[in-house]
Amino acid sequence: MRTQVCIIGSGPSGLILGQLLSNAGIDNVILDRVDRDYILGRIRAGVLEVGAVELLDRVGAGVRMHKEGLIHDGFELSFSGRRHRIRLKELTGTSVMVYGQTELTRDLMDHRDATGGKTIYDAANVTPHDFDSAKPYVTYEKDGVTHRIDCDFIAGCDGYHGVCRASVQDKGIQNYEKVYPFGWLGILADVPPVHHELIYANHARGFALCSQRSLTRSRYYVQVPLTDKVEEWSDDAFWDEIRRRLPADVAEAMQTGPSIEKSIAPLRSFVAEPLRFGSLFLVGDAGHIVPPTGAKGLNLAASDVHYLFEGLQEFYADKKTAGVDAYSQRALSRIWKAERFSWSMTMLMHRFPAEGEFGQKVQEAELDYLSSSTAAQTSMAENYVGLPY
Known part of the structure; x- marks a missing residue:
């Protein structure tokens, strides 16, 4: 098989990139080691920056998001017995969209199917080859047969555990990492959000x-030691613990129920x-x-896709390599700003x-300073709604 761009991974970043390429007339194939149902069974986050919302609209998969998603103009911080609202819309002129990643992925998959995009699921032993040469290709196995896809890129x-980053570990890559001394115990439940x-x-x-995730489905988390095991936490124990950590009026209003996940x-x-x-590019969690x-x-995966697509589109339309050459630098500049923000909120x-x-x-x-400084709140709000691409 021959294609122009071979995409490994059919999560949101792979699907958005594939659809942008298809819309621009650039041939592409998506490979994934698991099946569609497995991907849709993964529970992930659901707060979308304005840039991610615009990308989904651009690929043509944003209709249900706008119908069912929830626009949030702010969020609250609770500390020292008080609550303070960060007024996103007022401070930045924009908001965020709450829409579950599972639903977003389903929309992208359905749109790819409807527009004739090619996705190969249950592709075992996917391996990129010769990506440092002029003739890269990818091999995979399906139904006991080995297949080869020749491509340009x-x-x-x-993702983090995928084959692509593993394939470049001996190619001069440098990894920067900070591991935090705790985890998040999270549950998903069909109960109305407390706020x-x-x-x-x-x-x-x-x-x-x-x-x-919606007006009838809530996602709650508590900080726990890394030594904790999920089976040690009953639903009742979780609900009791999270209510202890919330202001009294919020805890009293919280509706509880059996966990879905x-x-x-x-x-x-x-x-x-x-x-x-x-010719190999790492995108998103990879x-x-x-x-x-x-x-x-x-x-962050969405902004990576934006930069990579711009480079690929320029390459195929104008035969210029400036965009693909600049992909890593452009993406990393925004990545490190988001890393700084996520680290700072975690530490705070x-x-x-x-x-x-x-x-x-x-x-x-x-x-205390944050709650009294408009400048500090504006900085937090700007980062939360997303820095420009």
């Missing part, structure tokens, strides 16, 4: 987050440099990970016993 949209906007809570018992996610900050190796505080993971809202009493007092002072 390979887009590695296959119409997100609440990030800093409490002596640890961080908590009240989030949502429950898991513990470790937190890390990670960046790989560079993001380009010849090249970087952020803590979920501030919801930048999917949004979680409890770090190892930092001692001095560290705790500095954190309290930072929250």
Whole structure:
């Protein structure tokens, strides 16, 4: 088989890139090692920056998002027994969209099917080859047969544990990483959100987050030690714990119910440099990970796709390489700003016993300053809604 761009990974970044390329008349094939149902069964974040919303509209997959998604003009911080609202719309002129990543992925898959895009699921042993030469190709196995796809470029949209970054570990890549000493215990439940906007809570018992997927489905988290096991946490124990970490009026209003999904996610900050190796490009989680505080993971993948598509479009339309040559630098510039923001929100809202009493007092002072400074709130709001591409 021959195509122009072979995309490895059919998560949101791979699907958005594939649709942008198809809309521009650039042939592409998407490969994934698992099937569609497995991908749609993964529970992921759902706060979209304006740039990600515009990309979904651009590919033609934003209709249901605008019908069912929730526009949030702000979010709340809870600390020291009080609540403070960050007024996103008022401070920046824009908002965020709350729409579950599972639903977003479903919309993208359906749109690709409707427009004739080619996706190959259950592709085993996907391997990129000769991406540092003029003739790259990708091999995979399906139904016991080995297949080969010759291409011009390979887009590695296959996540943190994917084959693409593993294939360049001996090519001069440098990894930067910070691992945090706790995880997020999260549950998904079919109960109405406790508040119409997100609440990030800093409490002596640890961080908590009240989030949502719709008007009838809520996503809640609490900070837990990395030694905790999800099976140690009953639903009742979770509900009791999160209510302890919230203001009394919020805790009293919280509706509880059986969990649909429950898991513990470790937190890390990670960046790989560079993001380009010849004709292979790392996109999204293949090249970087952020803590979920501030919801930048999917949004960073969207901006990566934007920069890569611009470069590929210029290459095929004008036979120029400036855009693909600049992809890594352009993407990393925005990535590191988002890494800084996610790190800063994580440090601000979680409890770090190892930092001692001095560290705790500095954190309290930072929250107090934030609540009294319009400039500080504007900076947080600008980063939360997303820096421009």
